[in-house]
Amino acid sequence: MTDTEPQKDKQKIKAAKRMREIMTAYYMDAMTARENNKKIAWITSGGPVEPLIAMDIIPVYPENHGAMIGASKMGEDLCVKAEEMGYSSDLCSYARADISCAQINGGPIGGLPKPDMLICCNNICGTVLKWYEVQARHFKVPLFILDTPVCHTEYSPEIATYVRRQIDDYIVFLETATGRKLDPDQMVQVGHLALKGQKLWQKVLTTTTHKPSPMSAFDAFFFLALIVTLRGTQTAVDFYEELILEMEERVQAGISSVPHEKYRLLWDNLPVWYQLKWLSKKFSDHNACLVADTYTSAWCSSIKYIDENNFLDSMAEAYTRIYLNNGVDKMADQVLDMIRLYDVDGFVMHSNRSCKPYSFGQMDIMNIVREKTGIPVLMLEADMVDPRSFSLSQADTRIDAFMEIIKQKG
Amino acid sequence: MIFAGIDIGSITAKAALIRDNKLVGTCVIPTGYNPVTAGQKVFSALLAQTQIRREDITAIVATGYGRNSVDFADKAMTEIICHGVGAHFLNPKIRGIIDVGGQDSKAIALDANGQVENFAMNDKCAAGTGRFLEVMAKALDVELDDLGTISLSSSAPSKISSICTVFAESEVISMIAGQQKREDIIAGIHESAAARVGGLATKIKLKGPVIMTGGVAKNRGMVKALENRLGITILVGDLPQENGAIGAAVLASRMTL
Numbered sequence: 001m002t003d004t005e006p007q008k009d010k011q012k013i014k015a016a017k018r019m020r021e022i023m024t025a026y027y028m029d030a031m032t033a034r035e036n037n038k039k040i041a042w043i044t045s046g047g048p049v050e051p052l053i054a055m056d057i058i059p060v061y062p063e064n065h066g067a068m069i070g071a072s073k074m075g076e077d078l079c080v081k082a083e084e085m086g087y088s089s090d091l092c093s094y095a096r097a098d099i100s101c102a103q104i105n106g107g108p109i110g111g112l113p114k115p116d117m118l119i120c121c122n123n124i125c126g127t128v129l130k131w132y133e134v135q136a137r138h139f140k141v142p143l144f145i146l147d148t149p150v151c152h153t154e155y156s157p158e159i160a161t162y163v164r165r166q167i168d169d170y171i172v173f174l175e176t177a178t179g180r181k182l183d184p185d186q187m188v189q190v191g192h193l194a195l196k197g198q199k200l201w202q203k204v205l206t207t208t209t210h211k212p213s214p215m216s217a218f219d220a221f222f223f224l225a226l227i228v229t230l231r232g233t234q235t236a237v238d239f240y241e242e243l244i245l246e247m248e249e250r251v252q253a254g255i256s257s258v259p260h261e262k263y264r265l266l267w268d269n270l271p272v273w274y275q276l277k278w279l280s281k282k283f284s285d286h287n288a289c290l291v292a293d294t295y296t297s298a299w300c301s302s303i304k305y306i307d308e309n310n311f312l313d314s315m316a317e318a319y320t321r322i323y324l325n326n327g328v329d330k331m332a333d334q335v336l337d338m339i340r341l342y343d344v345d346g347f348v349m350h351s352n353r354s355c356k357p358y359s360f361g362q363m364d365i366m367n368i369v370r371e372k373t374g375i376p377v378l379m380l381e382a383d384m385v386d387p388r389s390f391s392l393s394q395a396d397t398r399i400d401a402f403m404e405i406i407k408q409k410g
Numbered sequence: 411m412i413f414a415g416i417d418i419g420s421i422t423a424k425a426a427l428i429r430d431n432k433l434v435g436t437c438v439i440p441t442g443y444n445p446v447t448a449g450q451k452v453f454s455a456l457l458a459q460t461q462i463r464r465e466d467i468t469a470i471v472a473t474g475y476g477r478n479s480v481d482f483a484d485k486a487m488t489e490i491i492c493h494g495v496g497a498h499f500l501n502p503k504i505r506g507i508i509d510v511g512g513q514d515s516k517a518i519a520l521d522a523n524g525q526v527e528n529f530a531m532n533d534k535c536a537a538g539t540g541r542f543l544e545v546m547a548k549a550l551d552v553e554l555d556d557l558g559t560i561s562l563s564s565s566a567p568s569k570i571s572s573i574c575t576v577f578a579e580s581e582v583i584s585m586i587a588g589q590q591k592r593e594d595i596i597a598g599i600h601e602s603a604a605a606r607v608g609g610l611a612t613k614i615k616l617k618g619p620v621i622m623t624g625g626v627a628k629n630r631g632m633v634k635a636l637e638n639r640l641g642i643t644i645l646v647g648d649l650p651q652e653n654g655a656i657g658a659a660v661l662a663s664r665m666t667l
Contacts, residue, residue: 379530381533394533397490397514401529404488405525405526408491
């Protein structure tokens, strides 16, 4: 054993093991749903999952699956397969990977369990509409679309009425699909747990305001899975309580995610799933820690709109006002808040070829951040799942140059 | 004390030596297949040329895409920083750099101290780089170095609409078949490349005075196309291709060993 190994073990977050067990159990449940007379709904990552949980329907997330495909470096083959089916290479790589995976049961877990229904909320993008229509035809299952207008400047009364009415339609859709009624008490309980889970997730993320940071955005990309897939369950609440304790212990013991943290950075957009290890090492070698990101914080950015005692009404607003469904000025404000809160030295923006709503407006946000804070901003061109849109040597030079600029300033 | 800078680019390897804050000499060779040997070769060639001994060199900084292959260098720095330092060394008034090399094109904004404030680079695409011009020169059966001079006699540049190098090449081939004038096609190629590179400059709101560096700066037609595109005067120094290596040598002289 070399001297660095115990140090490395010390830096590992212990809760990761428990998290893997929970995710495995969750996928096993979904895989065996039919034998247990349970229904499966595929749902978009920003979709309102709470009514599903309250009705004991298992939610399955093609986007979470997309992330797994990317991280296991299976994205290129599945994207190529979708292109062979006739889909454009300009289509989102999550959509391409999911559409082709459904055809061949490929990917790291041999495809997702078949859905009984599809729930699509367009608060994250417009691509999901056509993507879910394609899957609804393929699996011959009903599709519910929740249309959340973009809040360019405000959440107007018209938007409020329009979205709230659809929540009622959503419940009717679920009751028709399952042949059961939604239990209002159960809904209250799930709403309570969903809010609690989001607050805990927020708390996990803000532990990185501590210097040095006990975890990095790369850890957040991993621990995010529960607040996405199991939001509204006791499991998620218990797990994040445990994770917070561990983070607090790390802060107490002075254990940091990056061994010699000197520079703190903010990340924007989805992760580059197939290059997590390389990127993490690259920044760590520069003694830089990605302490926060706009992506994982999207799953707790609407807390202020949720009213626990009136969950269904407030849910309409909370799901409509998520980060990606806001105008660019609002997004920039949130980025500026994060720069201040986490006290970062630089801002790394992933210009993601797949995710148009996330990448559109980045140039404006970059200029706003540069003007208002003066911190260096790096734009990295890549794609979350399709490695053909990533050039390692170009990314390498850009990150080195970006870090050289930060070091010059420091 | 003498300091060296070595810049391993995708097409050429460059070396520069400075003594007492003055440039002593520079050397350029093709990189070839092996960036490691290219670094050794260009360094040895420059030492022979200037009759300076290896042991008299106090520190070496490597830069360029092959910066990490120069195993005898004391430090590796990116070409973005080196071009900034090199341009500032030669002319402290410079606030903007347009660097077009073999595989990269970039715009670099400098502050009054020659430190890089911001930069933008081409994305995963060769359009607007030296390699793009090389492909076009070949298609037109013209020496790369003659592209600039020939294009200056054009009065009606052809319009190249493809951004992609491969598509642009086939577009050029059909223009040749259509017997368009060679100078017009070349001027059109320069305008197309200038549109790509100029976009990087406007993206980061590059301020003047602007200098152009990199091998492509030796192409007068390309400089003119960029000047027209951006509506500014672009300076070109005597050693645009060596600018990164010069900057690396200056950085070597600032190293505290």
